[in-house]
Amino acid sequence: MDKIRFQVLAGTHTGYRLLLWLLIILIGIGLIAAHHMESQGHWVTGMDNRVVWGLPHVFAIFLILSASGALNTASISSVFGGSDYQPLARLSGLLAVTLLTGGLAVLVLDLGRPDRLVVAMTYYNFSSVFAWNVFLYTGFVLVVLIYLWVMMTPQMRGYVRSVGMVALIWRLILTSGTGAIFGFLVARDAYDTAIMAPLFILMSLSLGMAVFWVSTLTLCRWNGYLLSPELSGKLRRLSALFILGVLYLVALHHLTNLYMAHHQGIERFLLVDGGVYPWLFWLGFVLCGGIVPVWWFLDRRFSTPAWTVTAALMVIVGGLCHLYVTIIGGQAYPLRLVSGYRVDSGFYDGEITHYLPSLPELALGIGGVSLALLMIVVAVRILPFLPTVTGSLPGSNQG
Amino acid sequence: MTNPENKPRRRFLGRTGAGTALLALAPGVRLVDLVLAKDEDEPASDETRWGLLVDANRCTTGCRACVSACEDEHALAKTGRNRLDPQWIRKVELVDESNDRSLSIPLMCQHCEDPPCVEVCPTGASFKRADGMVLVDKHTCIGCRYCMMACPFNARSFVHEEVTGQKSYSPRGKGTVESCTLCVHRVDNDRTPACVESCAVDGHGALAFGDLNDAESTVSKTARSQPHRELRPDLALNTGVRYRGV
Known part of the structure; x- marks a missing residue:
C-alpha cells in the first residue's frame, strides 16, 4: 500500500508570494483600523447604544465557528477511524488554530478597552458564559496544538485517538458556549432560546467544512495533490448534510418563534419586512448559502474542484449573511421595555435601529480573516502539513 | 456707673472669651459629627435595599427635570450625535395597548435583584x-x-469618545459602559439621588427614594399601600425601581 507523506509547500509560487503580500497589507489595514477605533473611540464605527455588536462580531464569530468546524476531518480521521481522511488531518488542525486566533484577534481589538486584555485574563466572573468562553477558546488552541504535535510525532501516534477525542469534545463545548452567549440573552426576542447552542454547533460544522474546502483544495493544488474521488465524494456529502442540518434548525427556531405571539414581531422583521435583513436571510443564507450549495455538493455534475470551491464560497457568504441577520438584526429590533405598552422616546425606544457598518469595522474583520490565512500559508511553508503520496494512491488522480 | 474707658477692655475680654469657648467646643462638635458620620470604608449593608418608586400619575410629558438633574450631576455632556449620547435616565412615552391611554415615565437602570448585566x-x-x-x-x-446586550431596559450607555469635565465622584471613561448609579455618592452621604431631588423641586414629585427594607420609609409605606409593578414582571428580576400607575 502506498504511504502518505507530508511535506512543506514546495517552490516559490508567484501566486503564493502575491497572496502573502496581499495578506500582510490587509492585516496592516486592519491594525490601523483597530488603532483608529481605539484612539478615537467607537463613534467612528456604525455601532451605537442600540446595536452594540456590529460587523467585527460577525467576522469574529464566523472565524470562531469555522475554527471549530475545520477540525471535522481530523476528528473523523482520529476518533471515528476514517483512515482515508488521515492525509488531511494535519491541515484540519492547522486551520482550527489559525482561524480561532484570527477570530479572537478581531474580538479583542473591538473591545472598548483592548489595552485591558490582561484584566480579561485575570478577573473572572464564573456566572458569565463569556468568561467561560475565554477558557474554552484559549484551551482549544492549546488542545489542538497538542493534537498537531501528537499527529506529527511518530512516537506519539498511540495518543492520537485520545487527544483527538478531547479535541472533539472540547470543540462541541466551545461552539455550544458561543451559541449560549446569545441563548442566555433572555430579554431579546431574537435569541433567548436553548436552540442557539446546537444551532451554533451545526453552523460550525457547515462553515468549517466550507473553509476547509477552499483552503485545502487551494493548498493541495499548489502542492500537486488531488483528493481521491471517493474521499472528495464523502466530504461533499458530509458538507451537504451539515448545511441541511443548519437549515433544519434555523427553520425549527423560526417556526417555534412564530408559535409564540410575543415573538411574531421579530420574526416578521427578520423574515418579511425588516429591510436588508429578509433579503440577506432568504437570498444570502437560504438560497445562496443553503439550497444551491446542497444541490451542487450532491450532484455529481458539479463534483470538479472548481465547482466545489464555488459551492464552499457560497456557504461562507451565506454563513456571513446568516450571522449578520442573527447578530445585527436581532439588536436592530426594539426591546419590549414594558409589557402591555407601546413605547416611544428620544432614545429611539420602540424604533428599528438603522445600522450601517463603517470602513474601520470592515477593515478589522477582513484583517482578522487575513491573519488566519497568513498563519496558514506561512505554517505550510515551515512545517509538513500538506499531504503527498509516494506511488499511486488507490483511486487518486495524482497531479 | 460704667467707665467709658473700660469699653474696649470689656469688648476685648468678651471676644476672647467667645473665641476660647468656640475653640473649646468646636472639636467636641466636630467629634460628634465624626462619630455620627459613616466611615468611608464602611461596607454597604444588605440590611438596606435602596429603591425608587415612580408615580406615573404625577410624571408629565415634556417635563425633563430628572433627566437634566442627572446630566448636571454626572457631567453627561451631549456628544452631538444623538444615538451616542449617554442616557443614564430618559423619559419614555407609553401607550397602553388595550385602551390607548398615554403615560410618561422616567426610565433608568432598574437596579434588579438578579441583574442580567x-x-x-x-x-x-x-x-x-x-x-x-x-x-x-x-x-x-x-x-x-x-x-x-443583556439589559432588558436598554439602561446602559457605552462611552464612544473622550469625555471631559468629569466629576471626581462620578468617573467616566472612553471605551467603558456606564449607567445610573442611583447617585451612590449622594446616598452614601445620606442624601437622595439628584433626579429625586429635582423632581420634588422642579418637577411634580413623581419620584420617591428610600430603603425598601425599612418598613417605616416613605417608599415602603407607599409601596405597601398602593399598587405598583415592575416594567418586565415576566423576567422576574425583582427590580429596585417600581412604577405606580403603569
Missing part, C-alpha cells in the same frame, strides 16, 4: 452592592458591551 459580565466589572445598587467598576470594565 451582572451575570453576563466576564470580568465582574458589573456588580451589585449589598444594598442593591447595580454599578460598574470603571477599572475592570473592558468594554465588551455584553451587559448592554
Whole structure:
C-alpha cells in the first residue's frame, strides 16, 4: 500500500508570494483600523447604544465557528477511524488554530478597552458564559496544538485517538458556549432560546467544512495533490448534510418563534419586512448559502474542484449573511421595555435601529480573516502539513 | 456707673472669651459629627435595599427635570450625535395597548435583584452592592458591551469618545459602559439621588427614594399601600425601581 507523506509547500509560487503580500497589507489595514477605533473611540464605527455588536462580531464569530468546524476531518480521521481522511488531518488542525486566533484577534481589538486584555485574563466572573468562553477558546488552541504535535510525532501516534477525542469534545463545548452567549440573552426576542447552542454547533460544522474546502483544495493544488474521488465524494456529502442540518434548525427556531405571539414581531422583521435583513436571510443564507450549495455538493455534475470551491464560497457568504441577520438584526429590533405598552422616546425606544457598518469595522474583520490565512500559508511553508503520496494512491488522480 | 474707658477692655475680654469657648467646643462638635458620620470604608449593608418608586400619575410629558438633574450631576455632556449620547435616565412615552391611554415615565437602570448585566459580565466589572445598587467598576470594565446586550431596559450607555469635565465622584471613561448609579455618592452621604431631588423641586414629585427594607420609609409605606409593578414582571428580576400607575 502506498504511504502518505507530508511535506512543506514546495517552490516559490508567484501566486503564493502575491497572496502573502496581499495578506500582510490587509492585516496592516486592519491594525490601523483597530488603532483608529481605539484612539478615537467607537463613534467612528456604525455601532451605537442600540446595536452594540456590529460587523467585527460577525467576522469574529464566523472565524470562531469555522475554527471549530475545520477540525471535522481530523476528528473523523482520529476518533471515528476514517483512515482515508488521515492525509488531511494535519491541515484540519492547522486551520482550527489559525482561524480561532484570527477570530479572537478581531474580538479583542473591538473591545472598548483592548489595552485591558490582561484584566480579561485575570478577573473572572464564573456566572458569565463569556468568561467561560475565554477558557474554552484559549484551551482549544492549546488542545489542538497538542493534537498537531501528537499527529506529527511518530512516537506519539498511540495518543492520537485520545487527544483527538478531547479535541472533539472540547470543540462541541466551545461552539455550544458561543451559541449560549446569545441563548442566555433572555430579554431579546431574537435569541433567548436553548436552540442557539446546537444551532451554533451545526453552523460550525457547515462553515468549517466550507473553509476547509477552499483552503485545502487551494493548498493541495499548489502542492500537486488531488483528493481521491471517493474521499472528495464523502466530504461533499458530509458538507451537504451539515448545511441541511443548519437549515433544519434555523427553520425549527423560526417556526417555534412564530408559535409564540410575543415573538411574531421579530420574526416578521427578520423574515418579511425588516429591510436588508429578509433579503440577506432568504437570498444570502437560504438560497445562496443553503439550497444551491446542497444541490451542487450532491450532484455529481458539479463534483470538479472548481465547482466545489464555488459551492464552499457560497456557504461562507451565506454563513456571513446568516450571522449578520442573527447578530445585527436581532439588536436592530426594539426591546419590549414594558409589557402591555407601546413605547416611544428620544432614545429611539420602540424604533428599528438603522445600522450601517463603517470602513474601520470592515477593515478589522477582513484583517482578522487575513491573519488566519497568513498563519496558514506561512505554517505550510515551515512545517509538513500538506499531504503527498509516494506511488499511486488507490483511486487518486495524482497531479 | 460704667467707665467709658473700660469699653474696649470689656469688648476685648468678651471676644476672647467667645473665641476660647468656640475653640473649646468646636472639636467636641466636630467629634460628634465624626462619630455620627459613616466611615468611608464602611461596607454597604444588605440590611438596606435602596429603591425608587415612580408615580406615573404625577410624571408629565415634556417635563425633563430628572433627566437634566442627572446630566448636571454626572457631567453627561451631549456628544452631538444623538444615538451616542449617554442616557443614564430618559423619559419614555407609553401607550397602553388595550385602551390607548398615554403615560410618561422616567426610565433608568432598574437596579434588579438578579441583574442580567451582572451575570453576563466576564470580568465582574458589573456588580451589585449589598444594598442593591447595580454599578460598574470603571477599572475592570473592558468594554465588551455584553451587559448592554443583556439589559432588558436598554439602561446602559457605552462611552464612544473622550469625555471631559468629569466629576471626581462620578468617573467616566472612553471605551467603558456606564449607567445610573442611583447617585451612590449622594446616598452614601445620606442624601437622595439628584433626579429625586429635582423632581420634588422642579418637577411634580413623581419620584420617591428610600430603603425598601425599612418598613417605616416613605417608599415602603407607599409601596405597601398602593399598587405598583415592575416594567418586565415576566423576567422576574425583582427590580429596585417600581412604577405606580403603569
